[in-house]
Amino acid sequence: MIFFLLLISTKVFSQIEVSIYDMAYSGGDLIPLGTPIEIPENGSVTINFYLEVVNPDGVTGSLKALKKTSNDNFPVEICQKTVFSGSTLDGLSCSMTLSDSEFESEGGRVYGEFENTGGIQYLSQFYNVVVVEDSAPDPECNLPQIINTATQNITADSARLDWPSINQAEGYQVSYRMTGEANWNTVSINSSFRDVNNLLPSTNYQWKVRSKCDNGVYADFSDIEEFITLAECPEELNKIQNVPNGAIDIDDSSNFLTASNIIFNGGLAEYDTGNTLRLVPGFHAKFGASFRGYIEGCSSKIQRLKRREENIDEYKITNQDSEENIVEEFVLYPNPFTDKFFVSNLKTNSVWMITNLSGKLLLEGKSDKESKQKITVNSLSKGVYLIKIINPNGKVYFKKIVKK
Numbered sequence: 001m002i003f004f005l006l007l008i009s010t011k012v013f014s015q016i017e018v019s020i021y022d023m024a025y026s027g028g029d030l031i032p033l034g035t036p037i038e039i040p041e042n043g044s045v046t047i048n049f050y051l052e053v054v055n056p057d058g059v060t061g062s063l064k065a066l067k068k069t070s071n072d073n074f075p076v077e078i079c080q081k082t083v084f085s086g087s088t089l090d091g092l093s094c095s096m097t098l099s100d101s102e103f104e105s106e107g108g109r110v111y112g113e114f115e116n117t118g119g120i121q122y123l124s125q126f127y128n129v130v131v132v133e134d135s136a137p138d139p140e141c142n143l144p145q146i147i148n149t150a151t152q153n154i155t156a157d158s159a160r161l162d163w164p165s166i167n168q169a170e171g172y173q174v175s176y177r178m179t180g181e182a183n184w185n186t187v188s189i190n191s192s193f194r195d196v197n198n199l200l201p202s203t204n205y206q207w208k209v210r211s212k213c214d215n216g217v218y219a220d221f222s223d224i225e226e227f228i229t230l231a232e233c234p235e236e237l238n239k240i241q242n243v244p245n246g247a248i249d250i251d252d253s254s255n256f257l258t259a260s261n262i263i264f265n266g267g268l269a270e271y272d273t274g275n276t277l278r279l280v281p282g283f284h285a286k287f288g289a290s291f292r293g294y295i296e297g298c299s300s301k302i303q304r305l306k307r308r309e310e311n312i313d314e315y316k317i318t319n320q321d322s323e324e325n326i327v328e329e330f331v332l333y334p335n336p337f338t339d340k341f342f343v344s345n346l347k348t349n350s351v352w353m354i355t356n357l358s359g360k361l362l363l364e365g366k367s368d369k370e371s372k373q374k375i376t377v378n379s380l381s382k383g384v385y386l387i388k389i390i391n392p393n394g395k396v397y398f399k400k401i402v403k404k
Helices: 301-311
Strands: 017-025 037-040 044-054 061-068 076-083 089-099 108-116 121-123 127-132 150-152 159-162 171-178 185-189 193-196 204-212 225-228 236-239 248-252 256-259 268-273 276-279 290-295 331-333 340-344 351-355 361-366 373-376 383-390 396-403
Touching: 017 108, 017 121, 017 185, 037 044, 037 089, 037 185, 044 061, 044 108, 044 185, 061 089, 076 089, 150 225, 159 204, 236 248, 236 268, 256 268, 268 276, 276 290, 351 373
Parallel strands: 037 127, 236 256, 248 268, 256 276, 268 290
Antiparallel strands: 017 044, 044 089, 061 076, 061 108, 108 121, 108 127, 150 159, 159 193, 171 185, 171 204, 204 225, 331 340, 340 373, 351 361, 351 383, 383 396
């Protein structure tokens, strides 16, 4: 009798693990595992998290972030990454916006999944999603209708939202959005301010806040506060574009600015930087041009205009190769004025232009004879303006004027 021994070799795969890390609202507040993701009624929230797969045998598959809007609905894939053979540890950062209109009354869930090429699925832990309904607020917890909200420390991509603290409040819920957007980004916090980041430069935003009472319901939202982020300010800037007659070029950088451009007769340039303003060969503020430089760093448009209003009485530059001033002297009066002012000693065919402090042309005209010129400005609002006068031989004069 002969016996045969049959040996069968079976490969045992190591366990694949899928995990979610750093689950947080877009404002930065972390959502601990076991704590539901809260969506305000008639609103939305954006969440950010990192999805990781530990894949000891390096099998090929797909790593996905999913949301399930009800018990009956199929999960919806939001983020996906292919994990190639040989990769034992991989992951992806994911951001998703959850709106209350997507979810049924029982809520939903957010989770991760790794599916190998054989169709076997490995799931991460779940985060439940709930819609927080508005309830009648506790009167002792209401924020006052006039609450003196304030937006502080505005930059090109961030701002601080500030409001008075309420003794009875258990916390606050602050919502913000880009002006014109339908949905709000909502964050629940305990402090009476909120730093919001990753905003877009030169963009209008709105925000509002409400307090949370000790019985868990929320008070009415405050009035909507609005603000505008600053223009983006680079660390270094190289000015090579020439400034022609009649143009205004205002620019700034946070650290270093180099200028090699030409500012032509009648052009106006103002450059601002944090540490070094360098005028290199090629830079030329020509006869009749206006140029100013500052070591102040990035400034908001409002700060620039205020600085120009307070510090600039006359923009005037002389040609280093000529002893001549830009123009012969003339007299402008009264200044400040109400509805008109006069300019004397103008040459025939001199051109005058009135602009706002941003350089926008508002009024212009031409002298028809060599005498006193009356300029009527009924259409201008009260404020500070610049008048630019160019005489027939091209000489230019800028002067600040004030309508009261």
